[in-house]
Amino acid sequence: MDVSNNSSVDDVEKHANIGRTYLSNESVSSFSWNDVSVTVKDRHTKQPFKILSDVRGHVKAGEMLALMGPSGSGKTTLLNVLAHREATIGASVSGVTYVNGAPSDTKDFRKLSSFVEQEDALVGSLTVQETLDFAARLALPRSISKTERIARIKSLLESFGLREQAGTLIGTPIRKGVSGGQKRRVSVASHLITSPKILFLDEPTSGLDSAASYEVMNFVRVTAKKFKILVIASIHQPSTTTFQLFDQLLLLSRGKTAYNGPVAGIHDYFASTGYEMPTYINPAEYIIQIVNIDFSQNQAEAVDRLDQLHTSWNASQQAATLQASLDQTTQAGAGLSLDHAHLSANPYLIPLTLMHRSFIKSYRDIVAYGIRIAMYVCLAILMGTVWLRLSPTQDNITAFTNAIFFGGAFMSFMAVAYIPAYLEDLSLYTKERLNGLYGPTAFMLANFLVGIPYLFLITILFSVIAYWLGNFRPGTDAFFTWVMWLFLDLLAAESLVVLLSSLIPIFVVALAATAFANGLWMCVNGFMVEPQTLNVFWRYVFHYIDYQAYVFRGMMVNEFGKRNYACEVVEGACQCMYPSKLQDQCMIEGTAVLERYGFNTENMGKYVGYMLVIIFGYRLLGWVVLYARKH
Template sequence: MPQLNCIAPKPEHGSTSDPVEGGLSLTKMSSESQNKAVLAFPVQPKPLQLPLYPITLKFEEVVYKVKSEQEGFCCGGTWGTKEKTILNGITGVVCPGELLAMLGPSGSGKTTLLCALGGRLSGKLSGKITYNGQPFSGSVKRRTGFVAQDDILYPHLTVTEALFFTALLRLPNSLSRNEKLQHVEQVITELGLTRCRNSMIGGPLVRGISGGEKKRVSIAQEMLINPCLLLLDEPTSGLDSTTAQRILTTIKRLASGGRTIITTIHQPSSRLYHMFDKVVLLSEGSPIYNGPASTALDYFSSIGFSTSMIVNPADHLLDLANGISPDFKHPTEQSENMELEQKSLRENLKSSYEKNISARLKAELYNSEINNYSHTKDASIRSNRKAEQWCTSWWHQFRVLLQRGLRERRYEAFNKLRIFQVISVAVLGGLLWWHTPTSHIEDRIALLFFFSVFWGFYPLYNAVFTFPQERTMLIKERTSGMYRLSSYFLARTFGDLPLELALPTAFVFIIYWMGGLKADPVTFILSLLIVLYTVLVAQSLGLAIGAILMDIKQATTLASVTTLVFLIAGGYYVQQIPPFIVWLKYLSYSYYCYKLLLGVQYSEDDYYECSKGVLCRVADFPAVKSMGLNHLWIDVCIMALMLVGYRLVAYMALHRVQLR
C-alpha cells in the first residue's frame, strides 16, 4: 500500500488567502470588460480565474445503520423494528489530484457512502470524516460539488440559461453580472458544451439535448463554484461506452487540476477502470479492497483469487464482491449450496481485508493526521466563523429565482390547452345562462355559485402538483446552499400570479356579461376581485396539501375529498345543515366566495318578480336568506386568514421535507 500522506498544492495565482477559509476569491475584470454587453462574449485577454484550495478527505470506520420493520410470521404484521447495517467500518483517504472510484454491486452502499462523505446523510452515522483535518462545515459545503445519478435539471431552460442562473445564485455578490456570465462561458468551453449551449435541456415530454450532454450540464453546474471536492454518483449510468469515456476523461482532467474527486460507478469498462487512481470495493456494505486501482488484481491474486483469462479488471472485482470466484461455473438455477458458497467467499474476502489492508491503512491514516493537523487547525477555526453566511443576499436570491421561474414556465404559463379549457367553459356557461332575466333568480344564483365552485377547485388542483414536482430540485439546490427557503417560496408564489390571475379574469369578463348579471361597473369589478381572491385562497390550500404529502397521488386524492366536502357544504345544495355538522361550511372558502358574490350582486332592498305582476324581496328568497347579505367584511377577513394560514402551513411543511 502506498503512503497516504498528502501534500496539498499551494493555492494558484499567488493567492495569500488561507486554504481552508470559506468563500471564493476571484480576479476582477478590467473596467473595460465590465462595461461590455453580456449578450455577446468576445475572447477576454485575461479570463476570469478562480483559485483552487485543495481538500484532503479522510474517513475512518464509517458505519451507517437504518431501522427496518421486522415482519411477523403468523399474521403478516410487524413485531417491531430492527437495525440494518448499510455501511460497516469503511476507512480511506483521498488527496488533491486523485480520482477515487467506489465499486460494488447494487445495494452494496456506494451511494450511501458518497452521501456521507458529502455531508448529505442524516441518521445513525458513526465514524470520523474530516476535510483537511476538520469536520464538515458550511465553508466546506460551499466548496463541495455533488452530482446526483439522475440529472435534475429544468427542462425548459437552455444550457446557458441553466448555468447562468446557477452562477447567479452560487457565486458571491462581490462578482458583477458580467463576471459571472464570463465564468459560465469558461465552464461551457471547458466541458465541451459549446455546440448545445443554446439548446433546450428537455425532459420526458420535451425534446432536448442528449443524455451525455445533460450529464455534462450537471457537472458544469457544480464546476461553477470551482469545487475543491467533487462527488459524482454513477456519472456514466445509461450512457454508451464512447460517451461514458468522454465524461470520465473530463472528470480525470478536472482531478489533474488539483481537485479531490470521488465517484461511484457500477460496471466500468477496462478503459474507464485504468483512469482511476484509487479503488474502494464494497460488498454488502463492507470493504474488501481499498488501494491503487493498478494493484487490485495483484492483491486478489496474492490471496488466491487470480484469473487465468484476460478480463476487464472491474468485472473480476465485481464478481468477487458478489461472492463469485474466478473458476465458478454459473448454474441454470440458484441453489442453497451456491448461496452458502458465495457467502463464505465474501466472508473470506472481508477477513483478508482486515488482515492485509485495514491495519496498515489505519496506521498510515493516523500518521497523516498528525502531519497535517498543525497546518489546518487555525485556518479551520477561521473557516467555521463563516459557516452560516450566504453567498448572496435574500433580495438577490428572490429576484433570480423569480426570473428563472418565469423563464422555466414561459411555455406552461399560457398553455394552449389550459387557455382552451377555461375559455370554452366560459363561453359554454355564458350560452347556457345567456342574458338570464332578473325574474329567474334561481338561475342567477346558480351562476354565482358556479363562479365559486369552478374557481375554488380549478386552481387548487393545479397548485397540488407544484411542490411534489419540484421536490427533487428543491432538495438538490437547498442541500447545496444555493438559497434560503423563504426566497424560493415567495418567488414561486409571485411567479405563479400571472397565470393564476389572467385566466380567471378572462373567464369573468366573458361569462359575467353573457350571463346577464348586474350591468354595473362597480359590481363587476367587485365580483372579479372576489373571484381572484378565491383563486389565491384555493391555490394556497393546494400548495399546503402538496407540501404536506409530497406525493401527487395522495395529494390529488385528498384534494378531491376536500373539494367534494366544500361543494356540498358551500350553501347552495344544502341550505339547512344539521347543527352537529354545520361547522363544515365555515371551513369552506367556496361558502364565503358564494356569500360575497351574493352580497355585491344584491342588497336588502332589491326586488325580483316572483310571479306575474308580483314583486318579492331578494333577501326573503330561501337560498339568499340562508346565506345572508350582511357582515361581508367578516367573510373577507376569514378568507384572509385562510390565505395566510394555508401558505404558512405550506412553508412549514417544506422546512420538514427539504433534506429528505
C-alpha cells in the same frame, strides 16, 4: 444518443479556461472518513441491522474515487453520509469525516462541497447557458461581479464542449433538447461554477451509453486534476476506459469493504486473494461479479466467499497502510478556515432570481400554465353556454345560484392541474437546498409571486367569457367584484395545492388529497346545505375555515345584493317565491334570496380579510412543512 464531442484529455486541457482564481482548491488537500457505520431497524426481525460497517477512506485533492458495489451494498448510503446528508430514514450513523485532517460539520461542509444527483436537477425549458447563469446567480458569492460571472459561464461552456449548445433548451417531454450525455455535462458544469472543493456524483453515467459515459467522466477528471478538486462518484459497472479514469476504488459488498485502494492495484490484490483476473475482461465487471452473491446458486458458499474477502481486506497490508494514512492525516490536521462573509449569494436577491427562473419556465413550458389557461377558457365557454343569457326572473334565481357555486367551486377544484408543475419545482428546490443554495422562505415567496399574474390572467379570461354570457348583474363594479372573488378563490386553491403537495410530494397521493379537500369544501361551503342548518360539527369545525364558503357568500352578495327579479305572473296574478318589500310591484328583492342563506350585504371587507388570512395560512403551513423536511 448524440455524442457531440469525444475529445481527448489533451483537447479538453486545451480548452479548459476556467480561471484558477475561482476553481483553486489549495485550501482542501484531503478528505477522509473513519469507522463510518449506519444502522437501521430490520423490518422483519425488528432488530438493529448494519447497512454500513466500519467503512474508512482517504482521498487527496485532484483524485477521483469510484464508489462501487452490487445493488444493496450501501453505495448510496455511504455517499449521503460523506456528503453530510441523511443516510436513510430512521438510521443511526456513527463515524467521523475529516477535511484536511480536522472533523467537519454540516454547515461548513456544504459551503465547500457540491452534490450532483443521479437525476439531473435541470429546468427543461431553460437553455444550457441560462441554466449555468441561474446556477451562478444562486450560488456565487456576492463579491463576484457580473462580468466575472459571465466569463465563468463562457469558460465552462467551452471546457465542457457545450459552446455550440449554449442556446439550446435542456428539453421537456414536449420539446426536444440536448442529448443525455450533454445534460449530464450541464449538471456537472452547473455545480462546478460554484467553486466546490469536494464534488459528489451519484451515478453520473446512469442511462448513458459507454461513449457518453466516458465523455462525461473524462471532463470531470480533467477539471479535477487541473484544479485539485476531490471527486467521489458512485458508479455502476463502468466500461474499461471509464473505469481507468478513476484513481481510487472503494468496493463495497453488504456494507463492508472488499477493497479500498488504487485502481491500478486491483489486479495484484485480487490475485493475492486467489482471484486471478482474466486478461480479456472488464476489471470493473469482474470484481463486481466476485462480490455479488445475489444470483449465486449456492448461497452458503457465496456468503463464505464474501466473508473471506472481507477478512482478507481487513488483514491486508493495504488496509493497514490506509489506516496509517488516516491516523497521520488526523494527527496533523489543521482544519479549514472559511470566510463566511463571502461564501453565499446575496440572500435578498435570491427570491428575485428564483422568480426570474420560474417566470421563464412558466411561459415557455406549456404544462406550467398554458394548459391551465386553455382548460379554464374551455370551462368558461361551457359554463357561459349552459347558463346562457339568463334573464333576471324568479325562475332563474336557482340557475344563477347554481352558476355561482359552479364557477367558484370548479375553478377551485381544477387547481389540481398545478400539481405536476409544482412537484417539478419542489424536486428542484429540494436538491438545491441540500446543496445549501437557499431555503424554504425564498422558494415559497418566489412561487407565490410568480403565480399571481397568471392566476389573475386566468380569472380575467374566465370572467370576460362566463360573466357576460351568463348575464350576471350588469355593471363595471359588479364585474370586477366577481373578478376579485374568483381571483382570491384561485389564490387559495393554489395555496392549498402547494400545502398538500409539499406535505405529500407524490403525484397520485397529492392529487387524491387535493380532490378530497375540495370535495369537503364544496359540501360545507353553504350551497348544498344552508349555513344555519348545517350540522353543528361541520359548521363549526370546517365551514368557517372553508375559503369556498367566503367566495360563495361574496359572489352571492355581488349578484343578489343590488338586483331585483321579476316574479311569475299566473292567470294575471303575481306569484313571488320569495317575499320582499317589492312584492306589490311583482318583483323579488335580491336580498330576500340572501336571507334564505343567512347572508347579508354588510362587512364584505371582513370576508375578504378572512380569505387573505386563509391564503397566508396555507402558505405558512407549506413553509413549515418545507422547513421541517431538512433532508
